[in-house]
Amino acid sequence: MRFSILGPVTVHDDARAVPVGGARLRALLVLLLLDPGRTVGTERLIGGIWGDDAPGGAGNALQALVSRLRRLLGDSVPVVADATGYRLVAAPGQVDLWEFEALVERGRAARAAGDPREAVRALETALALWTGPALADVADLDGVRSVLVRLAELRRTAAEDRLAAQLDLGRHAEALPDIEALAAEQPLGERPVRLLMRALAGCGRQADALAAYDALRRRLAEEFGADPATETRDLHLRLLRGELDPAAAPAHQLRG
Template sequence: MRDTQARFRIPGVTASEPDGSVGFRILGPLEAVGGGVTHRPRGPKVRKLLALLAVRAHDIVEVDTLVEELWDGAPPPTAVSTVRTHIYHLRQELERELGAGAVRDVISTEATGYSLRTAPGRLDLENFTRLYGQGRAELRAGRREKALERLDTALGLWRGRTLSDVGQGRVLAGHAARIEELRVRAQELRIEAAMGLGRHRELVPELRRLVAVDPLNEWLHARLIDALHRCGRRGDALRAFHDVRAVLAEELGLEPSEDLRQLQHHILAGGSAA
């Protein structure tokens, strides 16, 4: 799959870099990019193998781990040799699509397994993690504007669910869940920064979207209720509380948390929205 360089001019992994090295994107569909080209590897096992190398970039992924992921605990007698064959075909495919120079040595063979060795800035997960860490540090230091800028940039790297086009076994699913948790935390920090800057009205549509995606997340519901209240929309805030109470009762048989109940009482008592 070929595309123009302009499509990838984002603060993540671009299709063309001065050093000519290949990059990988896993925050959405799995993609390899380089030389003005983006490529999605073919074959479910090849994609799964590359995905596992990418989520553990720069580490050695043991052959036993690859076998477990590819065959879900029931490998054939030829599993180890088949992994070697998949690695060979993956290297050949990447060289053919992205150029031998860009791909050379990016997948290294080690004594116990294989390792994906990417140049700095050429893996979107690494870029996201770096920006997330910067945003968190800025927020802790009270620099909300800078925190919001870093976190906006970090979240802008996401194109969908982690490795959305890759079938995931137990090992890969565990890594994907960890990465998704980082995304959720980045969203929470971004909301904290924006609310600290008084951007409650701007946050309401985003919070409604996030609540629709994750309806059991009481922290998000509380931020939505608070944002509505701070916008002077007391009735909407109370309706949002009743909505989360109904969802929790129907799905989990639970009452809202103490924090949510205190927020409701504060609104009912006519507490200041400032």
């Protein structure tokens, strides 16, 4: 059985889609999937499923939902009860979020070890697991809203890691359009601008790379009265020295 939450919530048993009827049943499943192998407390489940509209006898209502979920999943993915709540017993490869996180860690480890090619492979595989905004069909439920920001951040940082690894490989022109879009979405984000500086310099556009830094510095001063972080200033200095030319240093030593 395969569970997907990086997009609409879906369940597949081999090639067969398993309908998860009702928003509350989907919410219960999602709350259990977000805490792999760990018990999710009864109060948290009730709050996440019903919010401020929990019925009288909410504990019994939760038990009824759990019974429905058990019938849906059968014996292949048990829902185990203990004194404080419930946990879903599934293997990491059965849940797209768990697989995504493992692939991202593999990609980051590969890049740190100086293997950007493997990093790109792992991170592209991870990002391909997303089919749209996470939890798209249950995003309005109280127990889900709190995790949407975290999941979106996981996706964004994985995309940044992939682009950084592409730059490590010298694929500046290929990465540049995605980096420009990322920097436009986060005008105060320093990492996207560092990636943009590297990509522009790698494409022979040093003046544009310097302009990107100057624009960021002005925005930070206007919004926060602050200078760019040390890492960004150091990259700017290396740009001025011509050290962002990929031929000037091993690619994996360029941080971004």
